[in-house]
Amino acid sequence: MLTDLQDAYGHQLYDYFRGRSSGLEIVERDDGFIQANFGPRTYLSKYDKWPGREKAALRLARGKVLDVGCGGGRHSLFLQRKGLEVLGVDVSPLAIKVCKMRGLRKARVLSIEQITPKLGLFDTVIMLGNNFGLFHNHKLAKRFLRTLWRMTSPRARIIAESLDPYPTNDLFHLAYHQLNKSRGRMPGQVRMRIRYRKYCSPWFDYLLVSRHEMKEIISSTGWRVRRFIPERNQKTMARGQPYVAILERDARES
Amino acid sequence: MLTDLQDAYGHQLYDYFRGRSSGLEIVERDDGFIQANFGPRTYLSKYDKWPGREKAALRLARGKVLDVGCGGGRHSLFLQRKGLEVLGVDVSPLAIKVCKMRGLRKARVLSIEQITPKLGLFDTVIMLGNNFGLFHNHKLAKRFLRTLWRMTSPRARIIAESLDPYPTNDLFHLAYHQLNKSRGRMPGQVRMRIRYRKYCSPWFDYLLVSRHEMKEIISSTGWRVRRFIPERNQKTMARGQPYVAILERDARES
Numbered sequence: 038m039l040t041d042l043q044d045a046y047g048h049q050l051y052d053y054f055r056g057r058s059s060g061l062e063i064v065e066r067d068d069g070f071i072q073a074n075f076g077p078r079t080y081l082s083k084y085d086k087w088p089g090r091e092k093a094a095l096r097l098a099r100g101k102v103l104d105v106g107c108g109g110g111r112h113s114l115f116l117q118r119k120g121l122e123v124l125g126v127d128v129s130p131l132a133i134k135v136c137k138m139r140g141l142r143k144a145r146v147l148s149i150e151q152i153t154p155k156l157g158l159f160d161t162v163i164m165l166g167n168n169f170g171l172f173h174n175h176k177l178a179k180r181f182l183r184t185l186w187r188m189t190s191p192r193a194r195i196i197a198e199s200l201d202p203y204p205t206n207d208l209f210h211l212a213y214h215q216l217n218k219s220r221g222r223m224p225g226q227v228r229m230r231i232r233y234r235k236y237c238s239p240w241f242d243y244l245l246v247s248r249h250e251m252k253e254i255i256s257s258t259g260w261r262v263r264r265f266i267p268e269r270n271q272k273t274m275a276r277g278q279p280y281v282a283i284l285e286r287d288a289r290e291s
Numbered sequence: 292m293l294t295d296l297q298d299a300y301g302h303q304l305y306d307y308f309r310g311r312s313s314g315l316e317i318v319e320r321d322d323g324f325i326q327a328n329f330g331p332r333t334y335l336s337k338y339d340k341w342p343g344r345e346k347a348a349l350r351l352a353r354g355k356v357l358d359v360g361c362g363g364g365r366h367s368l369f370l371q372r373k374g375l376e377v378l379g380v381d382v383s384p385l386a387i388k389v390c391k392m393r394g395l396r397k398a399r400v401l402s403i404e405q406i407t408p409k410l411g412l413f414d415t416v417i418m419l420g421n422n423f424g425l426f427h428n429h430k431l432a433k434r435f436l437r438t439l440w441r442m443t444s445p446r447a448r449i450i451a452e453s454l455d456p457y458p459t460n461d462l463f464h465l466a467y468h469q470l471n472k473s474r475g476r477m478p479g480q481v482r483m484r485i486r487y488r489k490y491c492s493p494w495f496d497y498l499l500v501s502r503h504e505m506k507e508i509i510s511s512t513g514w515r516v517r518r519f520i521p522e523r524n525q526k527t528m529a530r531g532q533p534y535v536a537i538l539e540r541d542a543r544e545s
Contacts, residue, residue, distance in 0.1 A: 059328075059329075061315060061327035061328075062327075063317055063325055063327050068489070069489050069491070070488055070489045071317055071486045071487070071488065071489075072488065073313075073315035073316075073317050073327035074313075074315075075313075209488055209489050232325045233325070234324055234325065234326065234463055235322070235323050235324045235325075235463050237323070
């Protein structure tokens with residue numbers, strides 16, 4: 038359970054939600070790289086601002102939905118409004134508070150480690166906003182995928198977003214990939230923390246993978262990739278490129 | 292002289308100027324407080340976006356002008372276009388590069404300590420954008436004001452902006468004022484650094500003072516306060532409140 042001073046993510050979100058901040062997020066990487074972005078604005082953005090890949094992916098949601106890392110609840114609330122039964126979970130107490138204030142009926146403070154079959158049986162698991170990263174690393178990703186297999190119905194889907202970290206010519210990022218390799222980590226296994234005013238999250242690993250790496254991680258977990266949206270990266274090298282993976286239970290392993 | 296990795300201010304400014312970033316700045320305080328703001332956007336903002344107090348203050352500039360901490364050169368370029376002779380100085384090499392690319396004819400990489408009568412005789416010294424803070428602390432402020440007295444004409448003015456740090460009910464800021472007092476510093480003597488990607492400035496003291504404190508600092512330096520713009524703080528307690536001081540040479544001390 039995060040302490041209040043550790044809930045940097047929640048505080049920045051809550052303050053922006055209450056109109057008390059300009060909606061900027063600060064992310065610090067363990068090599069000293071730091072960046073500000075418009076995180077809270079994104080976490081509370083309206084449907085018409087969402088990327089096309091997320092809108093397309095959400096059309097594939099059905100039945101009982103688990104939203105892992107639901108943040109301000111934008112995807113959960115969208116699906117709840119469409120009549121689906123949604124449970125949003127997030128490690129941030131203040132994020133869950135915001136979800137409830139915004140009308141999400143089922144929202145719980147849970148870390149990824151606390152997601153178990155006790156929560157019920159789901160037909161769709163969504164991990165948008167790059168939340169495939171919440172699986173932390175290669176080994177835990179396989180373990181959590183197997184857990185999700187045990188708590189989903191036969192026709193279930195996982196809708197997970199990630200970012201291919203390789204299409205970049207940024208020297209700081211390329212050096213970080215090398216640093217990670219040298220310490221036995223995946224190149225896109227980003228150790229980072231969120232900072233907001235004096236609030237500071239614990240360091241955590243956020244895993245960014247290419248489509249190829251995702252396929253490898255998913256193998257022998259009971260899941261298979263049905264499709265990627267988009268199927269391939271664009272040809273720019275400006276920054277890592279996001280995509281959504283649609284995973285389905287593998288009939289061969291049922 | 293700042294190394295390239297220390298020129299965080301310059302890199303954020305240069306990247307935004309070249310359209311390579313979203314124009315956010317990260318400022319870290321020595322108690323762990325951190326904040327993102329729209330710094331680079333401000334530093335390159337057009338006249339119609341400037342606060343009224345700055346526009347009013349700039350109408351009082353005349354003759355030969357020294358712009359201390361000129362940043363991206365917005366004030367210098369405005370006065371140069373009005374026909375004044377302006378020298379912009381800044382500790383950031385990349386900021387001075389941006390000034391020159393934008394057309395500022397005289398711009399030099401100099402720290403506050405390197406500003407001496409050797410630069411020539413000036414009629415106006417501007418320190419807008421809270422740049423009274425560049426005086427670092429009470430003692431150095433008095434010393435630098437005396438130096439400026441020796442390098443200015445009899446009718447010279449200093450146009451200096453500061454921020455009254457006291458009108459706040461933010462508990463983190465109030466605790467910081469107390470911390471500063473306990474270590475023998477002025478409450479608004481903010482020890483901070485700028486961070487941008489892997490660039491990080493050295494820690495430096497940036498001095499925020501009330502109008503009353505500014506009057507005290509200026510006493511017996513050869514300067515007196517002609518007026519403040521605005522004369523008083525507003526009645527909100529939302530955050531520290533900025534104001535511009537118009538200083539003139541004190542006839543009694545000439």
